[in-house]
Amino acid sequence: MASIRDVALRAGVGIGTVSRALNGTGYISEETKKRIMDAVEELGYQPNELAQNLYRNRSGIVGILVPNLDHPFFSSLVKAIQNDLYLKGYRCIVGDETEGQNRLGEFVELLQRNAIDGLISCVDPNSRIDTRMIQKPVVVLDRNWGDTFINIHSDHKSGGAMAAKLLIDAGVKKVLVFRPEVSGRFTYMERYHSFEQTCMKNAVTISYVNLKQNKLGYEYDYTAVWNHRELLREVDGIFAADTNAAACIRLAWELGIRVPQDLKIVGYDGSAFTKYLTPRLTTISQDVPKLARAVSDSMMGLIQGKKNIKKEQIIDVFVMKGESV
Amino acid sequence: MASIRDVALRAGVGIGTVSRALNGTGYISEETKKRIMDAVEELGYQPNELAQNLYRNRSGIVGILVPNLDHPFFSSLVKAIQNDLYLKGYRCIVGDETEGQNRLGEFVELLQRNAIDGLISCVDPNSRIDTRMIQKPVVVLDRNWGDTFINIHSDHKSGGAMAAKLLIDAGVKKVLVFRPEVSGRFTYMERYHSFEQTCMKNAVTISYVNLKQNKLGYEYDYTAVWNHRELLREVDGIFAADTNAAACIRLAWELGIRVPQDLKIVGYDGSAFTKYLTPRLTTISQDVPKLARAVSDSMMGLIQGKKNIKKEQIIDVFVMKGESV
Numbered sequence: 001m002a003s004i005r006d007v008a009l010r011a012g013v014g015i016g017t018v019s020r021a022l023n024g025t026g027y028i029s030e031e032t033k034k035r036i037m038d039a040v041e042e043l044g045y046q047p048n049e050l051a052q053n054l055y056r057n058r059s060g061i062v063g064i065l066v067p068n069l070d071h072p073f074f075s076s077l078v079k080a081i082q083n084d085l086y087l088k089g090y091r092c093i094v095g096d097e098t099e100g101q102n103r104l105g106e107f108v109e110l111l112q113r114n115a116i117d118g119l120i121s122c123v124d125p126n127s128r129i130d131t132r133m134i135q136k137p138v139v140v141l142d143r144n145w146g147d148t149f150i151n152i153h154s155d156h157k158s159g160g161a162m163a164a165k166l167l168i169d170a171g172v173k174k175v176l177v178f179r180p181e182v183s184g185r186f187t188y189m190e191r192y193h194s195f196e197q198t199c200m201k202n203a204v205t206i207s208y209v210n211l212k213q214n215k216l217g218y219e220y221d222y223t224a225v226w227n228h229r230e231l232l233r234e235v236d237g238i239f240a241a242d243t244n245a246a247a248c249i250r251l252a253w254e255l256g257i258r259v260p261q262d263l264k265i266v267g268y269d270g271s272a273f274t275k276y277l278t279p280r281l282t283t284i285s286q287d288v289p290k291l292a293r294a295v296s297d298s299m300m301g302l303i304q305g306k307k308n309i310k311k312e313q314i315i316d317v318f319v320m321k322g323e324s325v
Numbered sequence: 326m327a328s329i330r331d332v333a334l335r336a337g338v339g340i341g342t343v344s345r346a347l348n349g350t351g352y353i354s355e356e357t358k359k360r361i362m363d364a365v366e367e368l369g370y371q372p373n374e375l376a377q378n379l380y381r382n383r384s385g386i387v388g389i390l391v392p393n394l395d396h397p398f399f400s401s402l403v404k405a406i407q408n409d410l411y412l413k414g415y416r417c418i419v420g421d422e423t424e425g426q427n428r429l430g431e432f433v434e435l436l437q438r439n440a441i442d443g444l445i446s447c448v449d450p451n452s453r454i455d456t457r458m459i460q461k462p463v464v465v466l467d468r469n470w471g472d473t474f475i476n477i478h479s480d481h482k483s484g485g486a487m488a489a490k491l492l493i494d495a496g497v498k499k500v501l502v503f504r505p506e507v508s509g510r511f512t513y514m515e516r517y518h519s520f521e522q523t524c525m526k527n528a529v530t531i532s533y534v535n536l537k538q539n540k541l542g543y544e545y546d547y548t549a550v551w552n553h554r555e556l557l558r559e560v561d562g563i564f565a566a567d568t569n570a571a572a573c574i575r576l577a578w579e580l581g582i583r584v585p586q587d588l589k590i591v592g593y594d595g596s597a598f599t600k601y602l603t604p605r606l607t608t609i610s611q612d613v614p615k616l617a618r619a620v621s622d623s624m625m626g627l628i629q630g631k632k633n634i635k636k637e638q639i640i641d642v643f644v645m646k647g648e649s650v
Contacts, residue, residue, distance in 0.1 A: 046437050060440075061386075061418065069407070072598075075400035079421060082394070086428075091418045091435075093386065095411070096404060103411075110416075112371050115385075218597035246601040253603050272543035273397075273598045276571040278578050 002043035010039035062090050062299060063107045063116040065123050068216045069096040072242065072271035073286070074122065077141075080292030081120065088300050090117070097123050098217065104129055111136045118299050121145065124186075137302035139295050142188045150302070152294045152313040153187040159284045159317040160191035163239050163266045164198035166282065170264050170325050172237030174205050178225065178244040181210035191268060191284075195239055207235070211244070222247045232257055242267040242274055242283055249277050249324060265324040279323035290315045327368035335364035386416050387624060388432045388441040390448050393541045394421040397567065397596035398611070399447065402466075405617030406445065413625055415442070422448050423542070429454055436461045443624050446470065449511075462627035464620050467513045475627070477619045477638040478512040479611045484642040485516035488564050488591045488609050489523035495589050495650050497562030499530050503550065503569040506535035516593060516609075520564055532560070536569070547572045557582055567592040567599055567608055574602050574649060590649040604648035615640045 008015045013032060021028050021036045028036075039045070062085055066074040074096075082092045093116060095103040105128055110116045118137035124144055125131050131145055138145070142153040167175060179192050199206050209228050211221075221243035229251045232238070238248050245267035252259045259265055259279055267274060270285025294313050301309045333340045338357060346353050346361045353361075364370070387410055391399040399421075407417045418441060420428040430453055435441045443462035449469055450456050456470055463470070467478040492500060504517050524531050534553050536546075546568035554576045557563070563573045570592035577584050584590055584604055592599065595610020619638050626634045 046434070069404040070401040070597075076395040078419075079394040079423075082419065082421070083423075086420070091420075093416050094403075094407065094419055095416075096407070098404075098408075109371070218600065222600055250601050250603060272395075273601075275543065275547055276575050276598075277601060278575055278603055 002045040004045070006043055007036065007039045007045050010043060011035045058117050059115055060090060061093055061116045062118045062120060063093045063095065063110055064120045065095045065097065065103060065107050067096065067123055068098045069094060070098075071216045071218075072273055073269045073288075074216075076272070076288050077122070077292060080288050081295050084292050084296035085299070088296065090300075102126070102128060108134060111138075117303050120295055120299060137299060139298045139302065141291065141295060142186075144186050147311070150298050150309060150311055150313070151187065152291060152298065152315070154286045154291065154317050155314045156188055156191040156317070157194045159268065159286075160194035160196075161198045162317070162319060163191070163268065163284050164195045164202075164204070166266050166319065166325050167237040167239065167264055168198070168202045168204060170237075170260070172204060172264055174207075174235040175199060175237040175239060176207050176209065176231055176235040178209045178211060178228075178238075178240035181212060204237075207231070216243070218243060222250075225251060229255065232263060236263060238263065238265040240265075240267060242269040242271040242281060245281055245283065245324075246274060246277055249279065249281060260324050267324075270318075270320045274320075274322065277322075282322035282325045283320045284317050285320040286317055287315050327370040329370070331368055332361065332364045332370050335368060336360045383442050383628075384440055385414065386418055386441045387443045387445060388418045388420065388435055389445045390420045390422065390428060390432050392421065392448055393423045394419060395423075396541045396543075397598055398594045398613075399541075401597070401613050402447070402617060405613050406620050409617050409621035410624070413621065415625075427451070427453060433459060436463075442628050445620055445624060462624060464623045464627065466616065466620060467511075469511050472636070475623050475634060475636055475638070476512065477616060477623065477640070479616065479642050480639045481513055481516040481642070482519045484593065484609045484611075485519035485521075486523045487642070487644060488516070488593065489520045489527075489529070491591050491607065491644065491650050492562040492564065492589055493523070493527045493529060495562075495585070497529060497589050499532075499560040500524060500562040500564055501532050501534065501556055501560040503534045503536055503553075503563075503565035506537060529562075532556070541568070543568060547575075550576060554580065557588060561588060563588065563590040565590075565592060567594040567596040567606065570606055570608065570649075571599060571602055574604065574606060585649050592649075595643075595645045599645075599647065602647075607647035607650045608645045609642050610645040611642055612640050 004015055004018050008018045018036055021033050064078055064081060066078060068074055078094055085092055095107055097103050104123055107119055108129055111119050120139050122141045138149055140149045140151045182189060196206055211224050225244050225247035232252055232255060245265050248265050249259055252263050257263050267281045267283030270283050274281035274283060294315060298309050329340055329343055333343045343361055346358050389403055389406060391403060393399055403419055410417055420432055422428050429448055432444055433454055436444050445464050446468060447466045463474055465474045465476045507514060521531055536549050550569050550572035557577055557580060570590050573590050574584055577588050582588050592606045592608030595608050599606035599608060619640060623634050
């Protein structure tokens with residue numbers, strides 16, 4: 001395989017000149033550049049990326065950390081972010097936290113070691129990570145990392161109110177809500193706060209089932225609802241994330257409860273799989289392409305050292321009309 | 326931030342000795358090693374991974390290429406492979422081909438450039454890639470790359486026969502099959518061949534709908550079935566991948582066809598989302614954890630230069646019992 005030495009020899013220039021031409025640094029005349037590029041092509045030279053990265057002190061890689069890659073919201077989000085960054089010349093390493101390892105700690109270390117140029121986090125920090133120590137590009141999606149980080153999230157405040165309104169307009173009086181059990185202030189919890197406020201204003205009573213936080217996935221989310229299935233008999237409305245709401249549709253059928261006649265269900269996320277259900281789930285959809293675009297644009301801005309990137313970016317949600325309300 | 330020079334100074338050794346200790350190469354006495362590690366800890370030294378990688382000529386990264394990351398089979402497969410490789414000290418860059426870009430060409434170039442140490446491919450080669458030129462670690466999952474590559478796949482031959490048997494035992498006489506339209510010999514197509522053979526032996530007639538290859542995903546797979554929904558009235562059995570089979574369950578309901586009384590449906594893949602359907606899909610399940618284990622073990626073997634890795638590795642499938650047959 002041709003080396004940089006062979007290219008320099010063929011082009012009649014020094015190795016440093018070839019290196020400058022390939023890395024786009026320093027002045028080189030157009031004529032010399034053409035001679036080098038011709039030599040590169042003739043010899044089929046492929047630069048060693050490890051050497052190039054060391055030279056530039058960048059890896060060309062961004063890390064994305066999610067609670068669970070095998071979850072309809074996160075698999076579509078990761079796919080979209082990854083494709084956006086790919087078009088900007090970046091590749092992604094994806095980590096997921098379901099196995100209970102300290103992936104966040106590892107990804108933060110990757111950042112410090114220059115193994116990744118930036119970190120996109122859809123997970124909360126833990127007590128082992130001092131986020132104040134991180135001076136490198138970090139974009140947070142819908143998690144609580146503190147005011148110094150860019151936080152991009154859906155307009156959950158409107159989303160919760162929209163969900164409540166759908167149920168109230170359909171005449172619901174008693175709602176059961178499946179929600180994650182968290183302490184502290186989390187942007188994604190705003191949907192439950194505004195849902196509650198809207199219900200209270202309209203004399204709708206609410207009861208809650210609290211689910212373990214970040215224990216996401218089809219299996220867990222189905223079983224969590226199954227454990228509380230008898231509660232479905234005591235209400236006329238449900239509000240829950242799509243994977244839980246879909247379980248309610250199935251379990252209502254098993255219990256002989258008609259949806260939407262006897263029980264009205266609103267989901268949250270807008271997952272594509274809900275199209276297959278009977279009845280189809282009516283759900284508040286997060287705008288994955290817009291979230292992904294905001295995340296990747298902000299990440300590129302941080303990597304390029306831009307100063308005026310908006311700290312909090314809020315993306316509209318919308319109703320995905322189904323048959324469950 | 327502390328440099329390797331500071332560590333060497335504190336430990337009273339040369340820089341080369343520190344480098345050998347951190348990279349685990351060459352002989353160093355236990356006593357010296359301890360002194361170096363103490364210095365590393367006291368100074369909070371973090372090695373620059375880019376420099377380390379150049380030294381070792383490895384990136385510590387494996388590339389995984391899939392047709393579509395936002396597809397229930399591939400998102401669970403990627404998650405499983407990634408977690409296995411993580412426990413072996415490797416990270417993964419994931420690419421997906423839905424956007425129609427030449428991701429395979431890019432990933433092969435990453436291999437040649439040492440940006441990744443190995444490639445796991447769940448996509449077919451294209452005319453722009455000369456696979457014979459690739460001398461680096463490649464593991465192929467269920468695609469047609471030729472005999473020189475390690476190919477790991479489910480036992481589709483048994484899987485197809487198992488699906489046919491489920492339908493035949495339930496009394497089906499006319500089956501509609503949704504299958505990808507491919508030319509050439511592909512391991513994943515064996516399910517359709519053995520399905521057909523088993524049906525023919527039992528005087529069951531088969532008709533086909535051919536779907537565009539590698540056009541995967543909830544949206545496409547639903548629409549593809551919708552376009553042919555009137556055919557559901559003309560048969561009493563269906564065999565299709567889960568995302569298509571799930572669409573048949575929904576569309577049968579819309580058309581007033583009872584499943585399984587009037588129409589029996591068998592899926593393929595074993596996707597978790599089918600648990601939410603009514604009726605639940607009976608499906609031939611691929612063993613994702615075992616596929617992932619075989620892929621990651623083989624990849625590690627190739628990276629470590631092992632010679633005796635089995636070229637074709639076949640993983641058992643099993644029936645995931647639902648309510649659609």
